[in-house]
Amino acid sequence: MIIQINKPFLPEKEAYNQLISKIWDNQWLTNSGPYAVGLEFLLKKRFDVNQLLFVSSGTMALQISIAALELEGEIITTPFSFIATTTSIIWQNCMPVFTDIDPHSLNIDATKIEASITPRTSAIIATHVYGNPCDIILIESIAKKHGLKVIYDGAHAFDVKYNNESIFNAGDISICSLHASKIYHSTEGGFIALNNHEIGGKIARIRNFGFTSPTTFKELGINGKNSEFHAAMGLANYPHIESIIEKRRSLTEKYDELLNDLSVSKPVWNNKGTKNYAYYPLIFNEEKTMLDLMDFLQKEGVFTRRYFYPSLANSLDFLPKQSLAVTDDIAKRVLCLPLYFDLSLQNVERICNLIEKFFFDAQK
Numbered sequence: 415m416i417i418q419i420n421k422p423f424l425p426e427k428e429a430y431n432q433l434i435s436k437i438w439d440n441q442w443l444t445n446s447g448p449y450a451v452g453l454e455f456l457l458k459k460r461f462d463v464n465q466l467l468f469v470s471s472g473t474m475a476l477q478i479s480i481a482a483l484e485l486e487g488e489i490i491t492t493p494f495s496f497i498a499t500t501t502s503i504i505w506q507n508c509m510p511v512f513t514d515i516d517p518h519s520l521n522i523d524a525t526k527i528e529a530s531i532t533p534r535t536s537a538i539i540a541t542h543v544y545g546n547p548c549d550i551i552l553i554e555s556i557a558k559k560h561g562l563k564v565i566y567d568g569a570h571a572f573d574v575k576y577n578n579e580s581i582f583n584a585g586d587i588s589i590c591s592l593h594a595s596k597i598y599h600s601t602e603g604g605f606i607a608l609n610n611h612e613i614g615g616k617i618a619r620i621r622n623f624g625f626t627s628p629t630t631f632k633e634l635g636i637n638g639k640n641s642e643f644h645a646a647m648g649l650a651n652y653p654h655i656e657s658i659i660e661k662r663r664s665l666t667e668k669y670d671e672l673l674n675d676l677s678v679s680k681p682v683w684n685n686k687g688t689k690n691y692a693y694y695p696l697i698f699n700e701e702k703t704m705l706d707l708m709d710f711l712q713k714e715g716v717f718t719r720r721y722f723y724p725s726l727a728n729s730l731d732f733l734p735k736q737s738l739a740v741t742d743d744i745a746k747r748v749l750c751l752p753l754y755f756d757l758s759l760q761n762v763e764r765i766c767n768l769i770e771k772f773f774f775d776a777q778k
């Protein structure tokens with residue numbers, strides 16, 4: 415039997431169909447329809463943020479955020495993230511400047527940010543990797559001192575709390591992805607969260623081509639809106655968020671229990687942050703061990719993923735390549751195990767038994 419690395423959550427077909435059939439009654443397919451507005455309302459309340467804008471993807475959320483903050487020049491960012499964190503900077507005509515990661519949290523090493531600042535630096539874009547909150551306090555103080563903006567890529571961080579409030583309150587802007595591969599999704603989608611009214615208004619205009627009236631455009635906009643069909647998926651999935659996270663918690667705890675004796679490490683969690691169990695990453699001592707295990711599991715029908723590999727700083731042909739000691743080393747040794755709502759505890763046991771067998775055989 416095949417065990418995939420990830421499987422999107424699907425709501426009951428009936429619940430989704432009921433929502434979809436109303437679209438035929440309303441004849442309202444996109445452009446801030448009732449579902450998109452309703453979803454924004456629910457999420458805004460959930461995270462207690464002042465402004466929340468539903469957009470077509472997490473990548474679009476990043477690009478619009480960069481545009482709305484009028485960033486230019488260099489943006490300090492992490493080489494250990496999904497590629498969209500970097501490409502969105504380039505699409506907005508800025509230059510990514512990579513700062514190495516912290517070997518424990520796997521987030522950008524905030525103590526190294528100041529050394530990357532130049533007169534051209536306009537912002538910091540940091541990812542809460544696997545949902546683990548960045549060193550928000552230090553990043554904020556550096557940003558204040560140097561007059562930089564901060565955008566958090568919270569694509570992994572849905573529902574994570576930091577200091578007892580939603581992590582989406584952090585920075586000038588926080589974004590999230592609602593892609594099907596994430597813990598909570600609207601098929602494709604994302605949102606931008608912030609507390610500044612003026613910038614929120616600007617984001618709303620940029621999302622809609624820059625329209626300020628049917629015949630005037632105040633700024634360079636794009637089509638970043640999302641449809642009623644996508645919002646309907648978000649609404650149909652919404653009542654399941656608690657059970658999705660709870661299921662992932664129980665799978666994670668099962669992995670933790672059964673892999674307890676393994677000589678591998680895990681990212682060290684920010685002690686002010688809660689967990690959402692978005693991923694199950696393991697950091698191996700040696701790349702070779704990890705690759706052999708990956709191969710062994712695949713032959714048994716269990717698919718794992720090197721996430722994130724390779725480092726964004728040394729693998730993109732459209733950027734100068736740069737080595738960063740910690741990132742290069744850790745990216746080679748990280749492996750994410752299967753984790754999704756439909757995964758059974760028995761399958762976690764099966765995966766762990768295989769891993770145990772692999773290490774036992776390797777010792778012989």
Ligand SMILES: *Cc1c(COP(=O)(O)O)cnc(C)c1O
Nearest residue numbers: 471472473496498569591592593
């Ligand atoms: C998924 C992801 C994105 C991109 O989100 P999309 O909705 O797929 O565009 C950006 N950053 C990180 C860290 C991600 O995991």
